[in-house]
Amino acid sequence: MSQIAPVMRGYRGRLAPSPTGFLHLGHARTFWTAYQRALAANGTLVLRDEDLDSQRSKPEYACAMVEDLRWLGIRWQEGPDIGGLYAPYQQSRRRDLYVEAWRHLVEAQLVYPCSCSRKDLARSAQAPHEEDDEPVYPGTCRPAEKITLPASPIGLNWRFRVPDGEEIVFHDGHFGRRSYMAGRDFGDFLIWRRDDLPSYQLAVVVDDAAMRITEVVRGADLLRSTARQILLYRALGLDPPAWYHCPLMRDETGRRLAKRHDALSLRRLREKGVWPEEVISMFES
């Protein structure tokens, strides 16, 4: 009998960068891991441009991320055809899906309108990366009564009501068993913003489900958000994917790599004559 490597049937992974700056080594390592896991499973990889934050997203960064990913050798297999290349799916074009999910959550009385601070608002379209995660919401605007269903989310902030005291447990492919308590480790979180944008949390769940993603590979700074997202999957009647969070890359002072580390962006490294193979060997050593 021939030795055939076990194939995970129908594996679907995704790369989900936000076009708010150039990709750096930290992104590259996570995306390389996502690519390798999809390859090993003989699966499909999808590229999604998380461009909801119209203030910070720039088309030139979206173009750069496609170019940088390809330079590194990463390939994905789906999306609109642009001359032999697959263009990324763009969140900014998927509003109808997010509105439908909002409506479902309002009908189920799982979300409520809230007048929260500007600071919270500014953050919610972005994924909360570790040190910029929001404080637990004290529940000031939580209604005691049922709310009536408005025709659209426009003009209000909307928060998801978390089940206080419930432990959310999941298995992570890298970190093992993780557990977070709703109401203690995170509070009622925004799913829609007054300026008419779905939050990162809502959009990412709607899209991962719609794109039939079977495993989410991303940075460890989003572990806590996974617990929030599991609640959204349940509320929307959707099956969550498997999770694989990658350890974060840090600079010499211990800070998570971010857009401020321009010298470690793939762009700059490439300009300095670094080869993609050299970048990849850094991850594999």
Ligand code: GLU
């Ligand atoms: N777009 C998010 C970011 O770049 C990541 C979202 C995710 O992987 O869930 O921070």
